[in-house]
Amino acid sequence: MAVQITEMQVRQAEARADEADQAKDQAARRLEAAPYSDVVALEHSEAARTAAQQRANAREIRKAFEEQQEEERRRVSRPELEKAAATQIRQAGRDMAARRKVLVEAAEVAQAALVALLDAGTAYNEGVAEHVGVLSAAGLDFGGGDSGGEQTVLGVDRLKVKGQEFDPLDAGAVAVWLLRRVITARLSPHHALGSAFQWVAMELEQGQPDLVRSVSSPLAKQFPEPLRWRMPQVD
Secondary structure, three states, X not given: OOOOOOHHHHHHHHHHHHHHHHHHHHXXXXXXXXXXXXXXXXXXXXXXXXXXXXXXHHHHHHHHHHHHHHHHHHHHHHHHHHHHOHHHHHHHHHHHHHHHHHHHHHHHHHHHHHHHHHHHHHHHHHHHHHHXXXXXXXXXXXXXXXXXXXXXXXXXXXXXXXXXXXXXXXXXXXHHHHHHHHHHHHOOOOOHHHHHOHHHHHHHHHHOHHHHHHOOOOOXXXXXXXXXXXXXXXX
């Protein structure tokens, strides 16, 4: 439970601040009378510090008291405010329920599309491995002509068919690459996830250039120009 501040506490804090100000003024007059006294100067410095602390404390208590009163007024008038805004509240409820429904449906579609994408990536890699096995068994290695297949010493399949190369891919990286493209096109070119996924996207673009070229770019929204800090001109 929050501590309740009373008006008496506010008055007492302000009275202490006034007393500290008076003590500071008295110390200032003594310093004027004895400007070369180290003791008087120290007393004046201490009185000034105390006065500043007491005045700042009084201001904080006064501010907290006024905010407390304002909150109490809002709490008392809340039922009347909600009654007056009943139509807007009902409209907000209906509108947000409809928007939530659209959001959930879109999320379901996107999730199903991701499942299809990952399954397609798995099937693609299986196809690469299958044809590498068939062509290498037929005596067609990867580097000897337009068509062939091999598995590297690291276990990576390499397939070439009529001069076109097919390399295994990480379907998860494809999903991340697509997500980054859509985020930067529809939310913001400077979105934090755009930077977070940058290296994954770059690696995929370098490793699967044919795939990247074959997928159309999402329609980009028009965003306002970012604010640019400029050095002030000196005449």
